[in-house]
Amino acid sequence: MSPYQYPVIQTTDIETSFLELAEQxxxxxxVLSVTSKISMHPAYQRIIGMGQPVVPLIMRELEREPDHxxxxxxxxxxxxxxxxxxxxxxxxxxxxxxxxGRENGYRW
Amino acid sequence: MDIDGKLEIFRENKxxxxxxxxxxxxxxxxxxxxCFAWAAGEDNRWWSPIDPDNIYYWVEDVAIELKISTFIQxxxxxxxxxxxxxxxxxxxxxxxxxxDSEGEATHAARQLPNGKWTSKLGSWEDxxxxxxxxxxxxxxDVKQILKRQIR
Numbered sequence: 001m002s003p004y005q006y007p008v009i010q011t012t013d014i015e016t017s018f019l020e021l022a023e024q025x026x027x028x029x030x031v032l033s034v035t036s037k038i039s040m041h042p043a044y045q046r047i048i049g050m051g052q053p054v055v056p057l058i059m060r061e062l063e064r065e066p067d068h069x070x071x072x073x074x075x076x077x078x079x080x081x082x083x084x085x086x087x088x089x090x091x092x093x094x095x096x097x098x099x100x101g102r103e104n105g106y107r108w
Numbered sequence: 109m110d111i112d113g114k115l116e117i118f119r120e121n122k123x124x125x126x127x128x129x130x131x132x133x134x135x136x137x138x139x140x141x142x143c144f145a146w147a148a149g150e151d152n153r154w155w156s157p158i159d160p161d162n163i164y165y166w167v168e169d170v171a172i173e174l175k176i177s178t179f180i181q182x183x184x185x186x187x188x189x190x191x192x193x194x195x196x197x198x199x200x201x202x203x204x205x206x207x208d209s210e211g212e213a214t215h216a217a218r219q220l221p222n223g224k225w226t227s228k229l230g231s232w233e234d235x236x237x238x239x240x241x242x243x244x245x246x247x248x249d250v251k252q253i254l255k256r257q258i259r
Binding site (some may be wrong): 031 | 143152
């Protein structure tokens with residue numbers, strides 16, 4: 001395989017990889033308060049690199065428990081549905097993104 | 109929270125000075141607020157200067173950057189002023205800002221009336237502790253103490 005070819009990841013593999021990376025990210029950044037450091041963790045960056053197919057998986061996680069998925073969602077989709085007064089309020093930020101996901105045809 | 113008021117072992121291992129000093133867990137874990145909010149007395153918002161689009165809460169008219177001086181400005185907007193010691197002073201409340209070797213803020217703690225400090229550990233629990241207990245590579249050490257008169 002040339003250095004510029006990567007295997008195509010199957011849907012089930014995406015979910016498995018996502019869940020493993022998410023668990024690693026949560027475990028290794030849970031003690032941090034600086035969001036840019038939390039979001040620059042290699043596992044989180046790999047999740048961003050998985051692109052649009054991972055958005056429904058993130059939405060499912062957000063619905064289960066609000067967490068710092070907002071940087072990733074903005075990086076992947078280019079959107080930012082969080083209103084100024086909602087900034088920092090994770091439960092409201094999560095609800096804004098879940099509503100955006102439904103409006104834009106994502107299912108999870 | 110563990111039954112004896114201590115963090116889970118894998119969490120304590122990330123903060124090795126905690127077990128060498130006195131500390132106790134004082135809340136359940138929560139992702140709804142962080143140490144910078146908790147130091148300011150908030151428990152329902154995550155404070156963090158972050159670009160682009162500043163998607164988290166940050167203090168209005170304070171630069172969006174991680175410099176210690178920026179966090180000092182943020183707390184000054186709440187009436188705090190710089191202070192040269194962490195001793196308990198009747199009539200005053202204090203905040204300690206931790207920072208790394210690059211001069212970036214990593215953590216903040218608030219002094220309690222008993223002289224100990226309260227911290228929110230990222231997305232984990234609140235703890236009551238000594239300042240030295242959180243001196244660790246990822247937090248660095250205390251770079252600035254601030255104080256304000258108790259209203």
